[in-house]
Amino acid sequence: MTYALVAGVLFGLYFSLVGIGLNLVFGVMRIVNLAHGDMLMLGAFIAVGVVGVFGIDPLFAVPLAFVVFVLAGLLLYWVLVPRLQGSANPEMLSIILFFGLSQVIEAVTTIFAGTSERSIQSRLLGTVFTTIKVKWFGGKAGGAGPIQILGQGFPAPWVIAAVTSLIAIGLVYLYLYRTRLGTLTRAVMSRRDEALATGIDVDRVSAAAFGIGLGLAAVAGVFAPFMFGSVTPAFGADATVTSFAIVVLGSLGNPLGTALGGVVYGVFYMLVQTYLSSWADLLPYVLLILILLLRPSGLLGRRVRVA
Amino acid sequence: MPDTSKHLLFILAPLVVVFAVLPGVYQNHLLLFNFVIFLILAQGVNIIYGFTGYLPFGYVGFFGAGAYGFAIMVMHLQTPAPLAVLVGGVVAVALGLLLTPLLRLSGAYFAIANLAASLAVLHFVANPALENITKGPYGVSLTGTFNPTDAYYAAIAVLALTLGGVVYLKNSAFGLALQAVREDAVSASMAGVNVVKMRVIAWLASALVAGLAGGIYAWYVSVFYPDNVFSSDFSIFAIVFALFGGVATIIGPIVGVLILYGIYNLIGFTTPQYFQLIYGLLIMGLVLFLPAGLVSLATRRGWNVP
Numbered sequence: 001m002t003y004a005l006v007a008g009v010l011f012g013l014y015f016s017l018v019g020i021g022l023n024l025v026f027g028v029m030r031i032v033n034l035a036h037g038d039m040l041m042l043g044a045f046i047a048v049g050v051v052g053v054f055g056i057d058p059l060f061a062v063p064l065a066f067v068v069f070v071l072a073g074l075l076l077y078w079v080l081v082p083r084l085q086g087s088a089n090p091e092m093l094s095i096i097l098f099f100g101l102s103q104v105i106e107a108v109t110t111i112f113a114g115t116s117e118r119s120i121q122s123r124l125l126g127t128v129f130t131t132i133k134v135k136w137f138g139g140k141a142g143g144a145g146p147i148q149i150l151g152q153g154f155p156a157p158w159v160i161a162a163v164t165s166l167i168a169i170g171l172v173y174l175y176l177y178r179t180r181l182g183t184l185t186r187a188v189m190s191r192r193d194e195a196l197a198t199g200i201d202v203d204r205v206s207a208a209a210f211g212i213g214l215g216l217a218a219v220a221g222v223f224a225p226f227m228f229g230s231v232t233p234a235f236g237a238d239a240t241v242t243s244f245a246i247v248v249l250g251s252l253g254n255p256l257g258t259a260l261g262g263v264v265y266g267v268f269y270m271l272v273q274t275y276l277s278s279w280a281d282l283l284p285y286v287l288l289i290l291i292l293l294l295r296p297s298g299l300l301g302r303r304v305r306v307a
Numbered sequence: 308m309p310d311t312s313k314h315l316l317f318i319l320a321p322l323v324v325v326f327a328v329l330p331g332v333y334q335n336h337l338l339l340f341n342f343v344i345f346l347i348l349a350q351g352v353n354i355i356y357g358f359t360g361y362l363p364f365g366y367v368g369f370f371g372a373g374a375y376g377f378a379i380m381v382m383h384l385q386t387p388a389p390l391a392v393l394v395g396g397v398v399a400v401a402l403g404l405l406l407t408p409l410l411r412l413s414g415a416y417f418a419i420a421n422l423a424a425s426l427a428v429l430h431f432v433a434n435p436a437l438e439n440i441t442k443g444p445y446g447v448s449l450t451g452t453f454n455p456t457d458a459y460y461a462a463i464a465v466l467a468l469t470l471g472g473v474v475y476l477k478n479s480a481f482g483l484a485l486q487a488v489r490e491d492a493v494s495a496s497m498a499g500v501n502v503v504k505m506r507v508i509a510w511l512a513s514a515l516v517a518g519l520a521g522g523i524y525a526w527y528v529s530v531f532y533p534d535n536v537f538s539s540d541f542s543i544f545a546i547v548f549a550l551f552g553g554v555a556t557i558i559g560p561i562v563g564v565l566i567l568y569g570i571y572n573l574i575g576f577t578t579p580q581y582f583q584l585i586y587g588l589l590i591m592g593l594v595l596f597l598p599a600g601l602v603s604l605a606t607r608r609g610w611n612v613p
Binding site for chain 2: 095105110248
């Protein structure tokens with residue numbers, strides 16, 4: 001029981017990181033980024049590449065993935081979004097547009113990387129910490145063993161992923177509530193038209209949010225090989241559905257709700273897997289539908305249901 | 308001649324006749340069958356998305372429910388295949404009724420909830436705990452009713468029915484009311500349109516055709532697994548085909564299926580990843596440059612496209 005709860009919280013924090021980028025993009029632009037899971041997949045491939053080429057701790061892939069994808073996001077934004085928002089029904093068409101993008105990404109990755117599964121030895125993650133520990137305090141070199149929490153051992157990558165997620169969510173919070181661009185972002189989220197009317201450069205704010213959303217997805221992707229065992233180019237589609245479940249659970253359009261949604265999802269998932277394993281696959285979806293119907297605004301959020 | 312009979316005579320009749328005659332001259336019957344199935348599904352998507360604006364991202368849920376309705380009738384009650392196909396349609400309508408509350412959601416919320424619903428049905432059917440009823444993840448084998456020829460003609464009959472439905476929507480006050488609801492539900496209800504009833508009818512009609520198609524698919528292939536009949540490819544192909552041609556028209560989805568599924572069969576089997584690339588680029592180009600589908604090339608010039 002304790003094990004399931006703590007593992008649920010660890011996974012949940014990671015799931016929050018998985019979902020938060022999707023939510024930021026939807027909240028600001030009302031765009032459903034169906035290629036979100038593919039960004040995760042590409043982030044995972046960056047991690048695999050960093051380990052394969054340099055043989056260093058995959059944690060170094062985190063800043064690299066973030067920067068690369070923020071830039072890619074800005075570029076992609078200017079190519080796709082203004083044209084999309086000029087159309088009759090951007091919210092619906094975005095689903096289809098980004099589905100097309102996800103197909104392109106998946107196809108290109110398959111052409112270059114093949115369909116084989118990629119994984120990273122989990123002891124490589126966090127070697128930077130043990131190296132520092134050895135240098136400063138002495139002791140044994142090598143990978144980090146299981147980490148003890150409440151008397152139970154958990155794989156070190158889970159804990160590292162959860163801590164990174166917490167830091168990332170904290171940074172998103174600081175961005176949204178303590179910077180000027182973040183304040184403008186929240187203004188655009190709550191009333192796009194009025195923000196435009198008050199002279200906010202909505203395009204610039206949206207581009208920033210889009211870049212950050214993609215960057216966060218790629219960071220989450222760096223940990224995907226550890227959390228899910230391995231990744232293939234086709235991994236993106238499943239990741240997208242999971243992210244949606246988390247985001248809707250929290251509240252679509254409220255990035256901080258996602259943190260709560262992720263933890264609730266993680267704990268729920270672990271509990272179901274422990275006690276009702278044959279129904280575990282079904283429950284996230286049923287939960288998602290029930291939440292949409294009973295409290296469509298998510299656990300924290302404004303009313304969104306129309307008609 | 309009124310538009311309805313024109314559409315029936317010049318669109319529905321030729322298409323049905325061509326597909327009824329083709330097996331005699333073209334050897335790849337499976338390919339023809341798949342074309343007919345996708346024509347039905349694309350028109351089913353057209354009914355719900357084109358005329359009401361709800362994007363059914365989990366449309367395959369009805370298709371799979373129809374296939375399993377068929378399989379369960381045949382396995383447990385030994386019903387004759389045509390009757391089991393009808394039961395498949397009824398099962399899909401029942402699922403549609405169960406999911407009517409989803410129509411309260413709007414836009415992306417509906418699409419996501421519908422996707423989740425189809426995945427929930429998949430995991431329900433594939434659950435090993437229900438092995439006695441659905442055979443769980445191990446798949447069903449219905450060799451007793453295997454009869455591809457009859458199944459093919461049944462599919463053509465369903466195609467005719469579906470096209471007839473779309474012709475009716477295109478030319479009737481009911482279809483016009485639906486489109487009014489799609490554009491502005493509040494104004495439509497002020498004008499005396501019963502919004503909820505209209506949407507539910509369109510929703511159930513589109514569930515029915517997908518369920519019938521699913522039942523016939525089960526009849527035709529006779530051996531399948533939950534992952535085959537609940538594959539999200541069905542939803543996505545049907546949606547993309549319909550959109551590519553142009554929704555809320557009769558010929559749009561037909562054109563979409565013939566062109567895109569044709570390309571798929573030319574290059575998709577040998578090099579699936581290159582097809583996926585082309586397909587993804589086509590979809591993106593479509594949304595960015597032709598959001599109303601291929602037919603908008605004609606409507607922009609002021610031609611009337613049925």
